[in-house]
Amino acid sequence: HVPARLLRDDTHLKDVVERLRTVGVDDVFVPAGDAAPPAGPYDGALPVLRRLDELGGPFAHLGITGYPESHPLIHDDITIQAMWDKRAHATYIVSNLCFDPRVLGDWIARIRRRDVTLPVHVGVAGPVQRAKLLSMATKIGVGESTRFLTKHASWFLRFATPGGYVPERLLDRCAEALAAPSARVAGLHVFTFNQIAETERWRRALLDRLGG
Template identity: 90%
Template sequence: MAAAGSLRSLLGRVRYEVLPAKATEEKVLAHVPRDVVITVTASPVKGLEPTLALTGRLAEHGYRVVPHVPARLLRDDTHLKDVTERLRAVGVDDVFVPAGDADPPAGPYQGALPVLRRLDELGRPFARMGITGYPESHPLIHDDITIQAMWDKRAHATYVVSNLCFDARVLGDWIARVRRRDVTLPVYVGVAGPVQRAKLLAMAAKIGVGESTRFLTKHASWFVRFATPGGYAPDRLLDRAAQALTAPSAGVAGLHLFTFNQIAETERWRRAALDRLGD
């Protein structure tokens, strides 16, 4: 019962990751309560502008919004300063800084660490700055290197967001490894919502031909998980990972739910999960 109560607490501390598509604002307003944090992704094809625009609009509606600011999308130091000023002007105090997928990068920043350092030099304009963690192996980077990267960034960042993981054991082992390396930053655990494969394919198609191909190629294993009968259910993953996620030593601050813009479905699932877990 204690684990159920702790899981319920985590479901009350969620972040919804959304893509800055045409209908995203309308979906968020229709289905997401104001106490849920919204994180807005950035596209290597479309650049930062759609992310910044949606962030500003959602902030005006009263949401706490966390934009993704990928290092490899920043053209230069002036661009970083402009982005910072624009976000601060709409009240943003939290940014997520991944390396990003742009290849080649738009400017001099190859990874997140130089951007985090530069933001420190600019006076830490954001109270909170998040970085990426990889429970399941990064396709190009060895696991030990990704954990070392978290260690290198720990003095600049204030929390870690784990990338998608579909295996409770792998997730628990990763959290333990991170803590053994004395990375003490709180972790938001990345979990896919109740994704419907047909809608995921439709969403991938809407983000543009080139980007859709990139998305489908990079995340082919996700589609297998979502398409296989019994292959993935967020409830099952959370139940199996409950002990690892709710242990005080884990330092899990909440859940980062990848909605893939299935926003209404994600919120319905969360409400049902809260009811299932009881008071």
């Protein structure tokens, strides 16, 4: 995970690349990040991706972001265009959280119409406790909490409503859209909200129920 807006300069980027390569990392996810203002000259993911190409392509796999539900600060057309611009540098897309099967299916169809053919890893939330999400929102500070809730109000409410979110239910409702060959969905990206052990137990139990 290499947020572009946290990179101070080219030397910092090279240092990050070297450290990751030293420990054998060959798959990195490059979002823009939320630092405002940026720590250095990289104001988005695309300049970082281009620079990585200039450095010889040190990673075999490069992920970029996708936004099935509208980004709170960026118009939908711009996020779709950004994926088009990045497609030559990346190898896959990770979608942000989405809880509406129709919206998710429409988004996948839209990026395919734009000839963005990168495989998509659909972002889903694991079985996150409502109290955990509330705790995360409040611990990051009053100002940051307001920003967090404003940016993510639609899916926050899905968690906050009792019985409002069950991962399996969402996956069942999305199954048709995700399974279509034209969708090129490569798998899931599970957001754990730091509940790693609980999410792994859920994942293993789900695979056992599916016979896999």
